[in-house]
Amino acid sequence: MKFIDEAIITVQSGDGGRGCVSFRREKFIPRGGPDGGDGGKGGDIVFVATSRKRTLYQFQYRKKLKAKNGGGGQGKKKAGKNGEDLKIEIPIGTLVFNVETGCLIKDFVKPGETFVIAKGGRGGQGNTRFKSSTNRTPRFAQPGEPGETLTLKIELKLLADVGIIGLPNAGKSTLISVISSARPKIADYPFTTLTPNLGVVQTGLKEPFRGEPFVVADIPGLIAGAHKGAGLGIRFLKHIERTRILIHLIDISSIDTNHPLDVYNAINRELALYSKNLAKKPQIIVLNKLDIPGAKEAADIFQSAAKEKKIALISAITGKGVDHLKSQIVQLLNVTH
Ligand SMILES: Nc1nc2c(ncn2[C@@H]2O[C@H](COP(=O)(O)OP(=O)(O)OP(=O)(O)O)[C@@H](O)[C@H]2O)c(=O)[nH]1
Ligand SMILES: [Mg+2]
Incomplete structure (x- = not known):
């Protein structure tokens, strides 16, 4: 539809x-x-x-x-x-x-x-x-x-609790498909996702997954200039205006090891240019595609450049780190209103 x-x-x-x-x-x-x-x-x-x-x-x-x-x-x-x-x-x-x-x-x-x-x-x-x-x-x-x-x-405006943001191809749709009931289209070209996908993530009764089930939104990829209408991003940014937290997803292979924070900063700039409120939302930084060769090194470089920020490492494809990420999301939601 x-x-x-x-x-x-x-x-x-x-x-x-x-x-x-x-x-x-x-x-x-x-x-x-x-x-x-x-x-x-x-x-x-x-x-x-x-x-x-x-x-x-x-x-x-x-x-x-x-x-x-x-x-x-x-x-x-x-x-x-x-x-x-x-x-x-x-x-x-x-x-x-x-x-x-x-x-x-x-x-x-x-x-x-x-x-x-x-x-x-x-x-x-x-x-x-x-x-x-x-x-x-x-x-x-x-x-x-x-x-x-x-x-x-x-x-x-979709009422999702968690919004997944990132460049095209970062693996946003792959991630929502492994943590939630949503089954969006996934492909190795940018702008696969043309309209937002919503998925419900089931939680558990035991710690660290204890909490209400929550809704995640996967939106089309953002690119520089999105706030002015480049790409598809801007039309859909309003859908994540009301989320409580954001997952900022980064494809490890897109990290330039000489300027490790460029991709991350570029996306945050787009958010801030679109809305101050959106830029202020708590973010979980997630580096994806940990399974590819050289990923660990690039992740280390990113981590030391980002200093105190907490960063999750996952492979949406193999599932490594995904459960831990889910528990981090639940915990952050439990303390964010
Ligand atoms: N190796 C590897 N590939 C991944 C991983 N996660 C996603 N991919 C691949 O990356 C490509 C893009 O994945 P999508 O989930 O469609 O990415 P997206 O961020 O939703 O992309 P857009 O909708 O275009 O913005 C696909 O070919 C996925 O199979 C991962 O953990 N490891
Ligand atoms: Mg997608």
Whole structure:
């Protein structure tokens, strides 16, 4: 399924039904008073966050959404039927903006969260309501209030706990495939991953794996200039804005032993240029592809250049160091909020 993370749609709440002008007409009551009922209320547009939805895919085809209008009032003081609300299920992590004003209307973070995005119009009052001592036969009623029409920008930010960042080909997708339920495409060319992958990592009951299961996001590779739109990275950086921690994955073979921190610094620069908040997130530095010849030496050089920073060494392919990394992630998550 194509990954859709942004959509522009128009929603329209229902119009209120019109109030009715009517008079009692019964055989033995010659001048029955007014008996026009009120119009029904227009349906609301209601968004409901649910874990059943993971993408904004539905909005590719449903770009105009309208709730039902209220029914008109009727004689004998019968009120019109209320228009049915239109309930729209959206994934958790969805933000809804008003395109016209640019304002954030609602940020859905919890399952089951419900919000009326556009209120249906009130029904008009029937002529019964306008009866008074000076006007016993009002021949007018109110029209229903029109519903609201809003153009919305809907944005989905995946709610992952851990984001994996790094250059294309660093092995991000390989790593998520060995620690989680995700099965993304893996290949030896850059930009294999075109859309983010999410995976759930199961934890255990025993230390050091004790903790809630968590969600990892693998995003397309970042390259220098990503914050300005180079490569694919920038579009997806917003998906890791809300993670609690980052795994900064580096392919050991990409380390230049004369300038060992270049790759690492370049990625961090991109993060900082995109968002200060993202740059401040706790990172676990992970050197990957420990199995390739010369890896250990390059890793040592990196480690001594990075000084005090804690660095994990793994081979996502052979699995070496992966369990230890998992326990480090659990521990860091347990102390990060
Ligand atoms: N030798 C070795 N190769 C690895 C290891 N991990 C990943 N690879 C290989 O590196 C290549 C890239 O792996 P991916 O997991 O697709 O890398 P990625 O970071 O997701 O790449 P993009 O999606 O393009 O950004 C593939 O050919 C993997 O088989 C490892 O531990 N050792
Ligand atoms: Mg990938």
